Amino acid sequence: MAYLLPLAAVLIWSGNNVVNKLAVGVLFPAEIGFYRWVLAGALLTPLMAPRLWRFRHQVKPLIPRIIVLGLLGMAVYQTLAYYAATMTSATNMGIILSLMPLMALGLSSALLGLPLTLGALVGAVISLGGVVLVVSSGDLAALVARGINQGDALMVLATFAYAVYGVLLKRWQPPLPAMLLLYLQVLVALVALFPLLLLSPQRGASVEAVPLVIYAGVLASMVAPLLWMQGIARLDPSRMSLFFNLMPLLTAVIASVLLREQLTWAHLIGGGLTLAGVILAETWRRPLRRAAGVSLPGSADS
Template identity: 35%
Template sequence: MAAPPSPPERSSLSPYLLLIIPPLCWAGNFVVGRAMHADIPPAALTFWRWAVAALVLLPLAGSAAWRLRRELLRHWRLLAVLAASGVLGFQYCVYRGLQTTTAINGVLIIATIPAVIPAIAYGLDGTRLRLRQAAGIALSMLGVGIVILQGDLALLAARRLTPGDTWMALAVPMWALYSVLVRRLPAAVPPLVLLLATIIIGLVLTAPLYGADIAAGRGFAVERPTLAAIGYVGVFASVIAFACWNRGVRAVGAAKAGLFIHLMPVFAAVLATLFLDERLQAFHFVGGALIAAGLYLSSTAGRAR
């Protein structure tokens, strides 16, 4: 997480090496979310994911967060938007999407985030949107359309779109918004403190959704597989992935960091094939190629003359 450019974060790892860790952890998050879609409701998985993350972070950053509470309160609006978009919005949409779509479909749609980040930055900061970036966004969206339609326009005419793909598409601007806004946070506050504060706010925002599920009788069995799933998404996909991501964004910026999300489809395809017995189909390759071409156009816009 970061504000305006500040001295580089001290780390034993290069920020570019750190940025490889989040897509690997998040690819695993998609596989776990899909594997447990019939066992844990989306709101419950979202809530307990962040509850575990908060428990892990409290001993590490709790005292510092209390000491810096006045500084955090000065930025409560920004923290609330980050929690609503990155902690609640994105994660809930992903888990809701994985109820009815495959992990491979999900990550291909989410892979468009780097192309959407410049559009969000333009809307919020007035950052110039180059023609190549606009073309890249359009091409990526075309690729997403092919994945959602499974290469068959008849699905659109018959209104037989998979609801999960729509939820995944809603998740894309959520994370793009988080990635742009995270750089506005105060550089003087340690990243883990900012992460803990964001997670706590996110838990408060998620609680009503989870409470509604409980009231409706949509709970889950406390068994070894469900506990293992919650443990993975709470520690690896949350604390470790977010800490590495936020540090990487602070060091290299949202646009460059966003390019590492390109690794998610690769990691997820391997994991989904190994653990979920999912198979890549022709429309995955066509849609993925268009998404990759769009990402290339968007990411090379700054070098184009």
């Protein structure tokens, strides 16, 4: 049952990649990035404000860590994704997020001392190959010559931010109810993004903007992060993040229906590689330390 948590979260976030793209021309990135947290905060405050008062003594020493988590997971990741949507496709955004396992594997090993498995390592490399194929549109020489475009680069930074968020959340494991922890991170995002809203151009509210903000503010901002945090409490970050490999496939399907984005052979093969990576990582659990004869950080013989 623990695997259903990240799967449901990834499904919601896949839809949010499409919402990010749909928001282009309707709301500026700073607008939807701020308004989604306003909606989430407004819905959570009546429920969480009394609980926050009861847990105020437990919360106080955790404030620095909550600020870091809120900035990484709610402010930096989400805002970079909105700006990336103005310069790249929803399909590319979903596929780039499959870099998450490779990033989380290295961070988990370095920060948590978790042992790597051959399947996880090889699966992450296969996923990386799929991402490179998509970002290059099947032309690796052109990618080397012109480099990665700005939208794809922003998604790489956003993905790294969320990988760090997941690993820190697992390492710190703040002893607070999940909903309260989510609420506190929403408050951090509101404070952090308000200056950006003031400095950015604004289009204002419109009929087209309302469903986009509702999806982002309720499902993507409240339901999916809660599912993800619950999953991290049961599974290690590297295994959790491997579910991001399903996002390319889910995003591509949704984008092809709603945005009419055309799937190329590079998308199909690259998406297939990322899916193969998650299957390999979940079925091949042989410890890397025993197979390669090397010690890992945190291992008994290191």
